Amino acid sequence: MKVAFIQMGPVHEELSPPFMSAVASVSEESHIFLHPGSLRSKGNVFAFSSQDKGSDKVFVNYVNLIRSEVRRIALLSWLKKNHINHVIFLTLQDVWSTSYATRLAQEGIVCAGVIHNPMKLKNIDVRNFWCNPAFDVQPFVLANHVKDAISISYGFNAKVIESVFNPSDLYSGAVNYSQSDQPLNISEVKNLVVLGGISYSSRDYATLISALLNRRSQFSGRIRITFAGGGRDRSRLIQDIDEHGLSNICFFAEVDRDSGRVDYAAYYQYLSSASAVLVLDGSGYSNSKITSAIPSAISFGKPVITTDPIAFTYFADESNQCWSGLTIEAALLAYIQASSMQIDLKAKAVADVRSKTIVNNQLAMHQFLTCKS
Numbered sequence: 590m591k592v593a594f595i596q597m598g599p600v601h602e603e604l605s606p607p608f609m610s611a612v613a614s615v616s617e618e619s620h621i622f623l624h625p626g627s628l629r630s631k632g633n634v635f636a637f638s639s640q641d642k643g644s645d646k647v648f649v650n651y652v653n654l655i656r657s658e659v660r661r662i663a664l665l666s667w668l669k670k671n672h673i674n675h676v677i678f679l680t681l682q683d684v685w686s687t688s689y690a691t692r693l694a695q696e697g698i699v700c701a702g703v704i705h706n707p708m709k710l711k712n713i714d715v716r717n718f719w720c721n722p723a724f725d726v727q728p729f730v731l732a733n734h735v736k737d738a739i740s741i742s743y744g745f746n747a748k749v750i751e752s753v754f755n756p757s758d759l760y761s762g763a764v765n766y767s768q769s770d771q772p773l774n775i776s777e778v779k780n781l782v783v784l785g786g787i788s789y790s791s792r793d794y795a796t797l798i799s800a801l802l803n804r805r806s807q808f809s810g811r812i813r814i815t816f817a818g819g820g821r822d823r824s825r826l827i828q829d830i831d832e833h834g835l836s837n838i839c840f841f842a843e844v845d846r847d848s849g850r851v852d853y854a855a856y857y858q859y860l861s862s863a864s865a866v867l868v869l870d871g872s873g874y875s876n877s878k879i880t881s882a883i884p885s886a887i888s889f890g891k892p893v894i895t896t897d898p899i900a901f902t903y904f905a906d907e908s909n910q911c912w913s914g915l916t917i918e919a920a921l922l923a924y925i926q927a928s929s930m931q932i933d934l935k936a937k938a939v940a941d942v943r944s945k946t947i948v949n950n951q952l953a954m955h956q957f958l959t960c961k962s
Contacts, residue, residue, distance in 0.1 A: 590617055591616060591617060592619050592673070593622065594679060595678050595689075597686045602634045607751075607888070608752075610754050610947070611750070614951060615955050615959065622651075622664065623649065624652075628651055629847075631848070631851070632845075661689060675700070676698055677729075679703055680703055681701075681703055681728070683713065687718050691724070694725070695724060703731065705730075705731065707877050708878075710742075728747040730748070732751065732902070738877040748957070751884055751946050778811065779811065780862060781812055781815070782860055784886075785817075785880070787820035789825065790872060794829070800918030801835050802833060802835070808921065812838065814867060817859040819844045819850040823841070827841060865893065866883075866892075867917075868883060870917070880899075892932070893912070894921060909938040
């Protein structure tokens with residue numbers, strides 16, 4: 590059995606490692622076709638992965654399918670010639686991807702794809718695509734609340750495949766456990782990381798700044814927050830941090846001079862070296878959209894610091910895998926007051942979630958690939 594993964598636009602290539610890992614035990618070959626824009630702006634998502642270094646089962650290609658009908662026709666021909674049984678779209682919620690998936694399905698290729706934001710489905714003919722009995726396309730989502738939002742709004746069901754993977758394929762020593770049950774040394778600075786592009790409309794940076802100002806004396810020298818992202822509002826956030834005198838607490842990852850993005854090599858290094866991942870409230874992240882920060886944290890065995898609505902949405906037992914509070918200020922206070930043993934227990938709980946999720950993903954992909962052969 591052979592599987593192909595297709596990325597139409599230069600977004601969500603970060604799903605490649607977890608999806609390819611999930612199908613590895615079933616597929617004899619995996620071919621991935623990524624948009625070259627993702628390589629130019631963020632670097633190689635497989636930069637440290639064993640999956641594209643000497644593997645005779647995984648083949649990574651870069652091709653812009655949006656701007657060329659000739660390339661789309663050529664890829665369809667290649668898929669048929671090489672007996673590719675299944676195609677999974679890393680994003681399947683726009684006109685470009687759904688129209689191409691329709692063509693592949695009509696040629697007898699079994700298709701599936703990820704819906705990241707149900708609001709995007711308003712731009713396509715849902716009834717004639719997702720609810721069309723003429724061909725079967727499997728919808729995947731990355732969290733249960735996205736599945737529920739789709740069911741309520743559009744009346745069809747999606748399969749949950751969480752974008753969690755084992756970072757041992759990328760890094761070693763991602764999780765470090767401490768042993769004592771002593772309060773954190775006040776001189777010990779904990780590295781926190783905020784993942785994702787910087788946009789004030791997507792994440793609540795203003796409330797974080799207010800929290801840091803309110804508790805400046807308690808947070809200063811205790812935590813170091815790195816924003817590991819580019820984005821349209823990066824300059825604005827840097828200015829706000831400077832104007833409020835918070836440059837001794839908040840730092841920014843370097844971005845590529847041309848693209849303005851943090852490349853994957855640096856992104857994963859910041860994540861790997863962090864003590865915890867700070868997840869801010871954002872537009873729709875607790876009711877319809879998915880934030881990739883939480884599955885990324887779980888992949889690397891990192892506990893999460895967030896607000897109660899985010900915790901309730903993403904964690905079945907939020908007390909085990911994260912520090913949360915009514916506000917981000919309360920969650921940060923809970924974190925700095927935690928003992929080493931408490932931190933250790935949360936890291937182990939996250940590692941358990943990661944292991945279970947990886948197994949569940951493998952089972953789900955095995956079911957999809959074997960039941961639709």
